[in-house]
Amino acid sequence: MSTIESINLIYRDPDIRGGRPCIVGTSLRVIDIVSAMRWNGRSPEQMADDYQITLGQVYAALAYYYCNQAEIDADIRESERKSKAIVEEVLADKDSLSSRLRRYMQDDEFRAAFTTATDASDEKRTARIRALFAKMEAQEQEINSFSATSTVTPLE
Template structure:
């Protein structure tokens, strides 16, 4: 196992994950870790085990999140708003069938 210092565990790359901060070598964003930990209640061990990550990766992501919490929480809110807007604009084929519209 290669030793990575904490400042190299979280990276931002413009063409990967939309430039969001993520765990180096993975497409798992700090935002993902924050949602799983704070909103779903998963502990660091669960996240590390589920996604085959080192505990240090999880703690580095959480530390990054707490330093940049306002920015990342805003990104989460924007993502939720986008999904809701798309749901309002796009009809569900299943819902249409259930209502006999097709």
């Protein structure tokens, strides 16, 4: 008579990672392992090293995926749809956050809140705000550059 042992290396908790299946002892989702394998071409050994988990945990995630492939693939498609919608929404928003903040800084009342006093703390605050604007503009350019060159690869 053969012995069958249960190996419980995958769990679901509605309070962790949206209830998606994760590897026990981590918050690493099964979908993360599948994505690393499918789109990044990572081997199980590389994924174990990348995520600092055991090879057994990688194979447990892959076994879970293959036993629940329709569900996981649907989850991947939904994540892709949401990601694409977010990118499109950000790109469609002509009135971006940095533009709104730049307009606020041109408003005398708003600007006065940061520049009324002449002590060093207010000068530092104004410098931080200007640095924030520069950083936001750089991030906005990076997003625009990324969106112009990226595509979402659909599941087969």
